[in-house]
Amino acid sequence: MRHEHVFGQFAGRGGRRVRPPPPVLKAQDLTLTYAGPKGPNIAVDRVSLQIAWGERLVLLGQSGCGKSSILKALAGFLKPVGGTITLHGKPVTGPGPDRIVVFQEFDQLLPWKTAVQNVEFPLRKARGLGKAEARQRTEDALERVGLTRALTSFPHQLSGGMKQRVAIARAPAMKPEVLLMDEPFAALDALTRERLQADLLRVAEETRATLLFVTRSIEEAVLIGTRLHLLSSHPGRTIRTMTTEGAVPGEPSFAQLSQEVHELLFQGGVTADV
Numbered sequence: 001m002r003h004e005h006v007f008g009q010f011a012g013r014g015g016r017r018v019r020p021p022p023p024v025l026k027a028q029d030l031t032l033t034y035a036g037p038k039g040p041n042i043a044v045d046r047v048s049l050q051i052a053w054g055e056r057l058v059l060l061g062q063s064g065c066g067k068s069s070i071l072k073a074l075a076g077f078l079k080p081v082g083g084t085i086t087l088h089g090k091p092v093t094g095p096g097p098d099r100i101v102v103f104q105e106f107d108q109l110l111p112w113k114t115a116v117q118n119v120e121f122p123l124r125k126a127r128g129l130g131k132a133e134a135r136q137r138t139e140d141a142l143e144r145v146g147l148t149r150a151l152t153s154f155p156h157q158l159s160g161g162m163k164q165r166v167a168i169a170r171a172p173a174m175k176p177e178v179l180l181m182d183e184p185f186a187a188l189d190a191l192t193r194e195r196l197q198a199d200l201l202r203v204a205e206e207t208r209a210t211l212l213f214v215t216r217s218i219e220e221a222v223l224i225g226t227r228l229h230l231l232s233s234h235p236g237r238t239i240r241t242m243t244t245e246g247a248v249p250g251e252p253s254f255a256q257l258s259q260e261v262h263e264l265l266f267q268g269g270v271t272a273d274v
């Protein structure tokens with residue numbers, strides 16, 4: 001099966017070779033460490049990746065392989081000890097509203113604001129939208145994720161799934177350059193997880209979001225991603241990047257690609273936990 005993604009070899013009309021679109025976000029030879037008792041521990045070792053506009057890149061690998069660390073570095077929360085990160089060719093030096101992060105934890109909403117206000121507030125504060133436009137965008141975003149009730153409830157009155165819906169509505173409504181999602185569905189029950197995966201896919205496609213998504217689930221990766229970046233176990237190194245093109249959920253192609261990914265992760269010294 002052919003799943004290798006080869007940059008620089010996109011076929012244009014009439015089979016002409018055309019250049020791929022320039023990456024929105026790019027990391028080159030990214031090395032990340034944490035301080036340990038005996039000196040720095042390498043968490044991520046010279047990983048390079050790039051995300052083009054409208055692409056959904058999934059970082060996949062075993063627990064502790066450095067997926068969250070890469071996401072944090074791309075978000076600007078963690079400074080690399082080696083390599084570079086650029087957004088539209090400009091170095092990333094810290095966090096910014098051009099990169100919005102959605103975490104796994106359910107406590108990322110402002111507890112003193114309602115569901116509606118949690119979406120509306122950053123649109124007004126960080127994006128500087130007027131009241132009418134922010135309200136319109138908020139209503140639109142919440143409708144997209146199917147949140148039609150409990151709109152005036154506070155986070156402590158919402159279920160975990162509902163809170164994640166608000167977080168998923170809020171992030172694309174900000175229209176960031178890149179949406180960074182760190183295992184946003186890992187703490188949800190299987191049914192809610194499936195529903196939110198479908199909602200995310202729909203929102204991402206409708207809003208043409210550029211997405212970096214972190215997961216440990218092979219099936220989730222193949223479902224969500226247009227491209228996968230497989231990482232070896234600690235310290236995280238690139239095993240391979242591959243496209244998910246042709247893998248259709250519910251068809252043998254999907255199971256086939258999932259199996260291929262599983263084998264690659266095992267060969268890379270990884271125990272995939274799905």
Ligand SMILES: Nc1ncnc2c1ncn2[C@@H]1O[C@H](COP(=O)(O)OP(=O)(O)OP(=O)(O)O)[C@@H](O)[C@H]1O
Nearest residue numbers: 034035043062063064065066067068069070216234
């Ligand atoms: N704040 C920290 N201080 C020290 N070491 C850390 C810190 N955060 C992460 N690490 C270490 O860095 C490595 C990579 O961690 P990271 O959380 O990025 O992995 P991960 O692939 O996201 O794991 P998981 O899937 O379990 O969330 C691990 O060995 C971890 O112990």
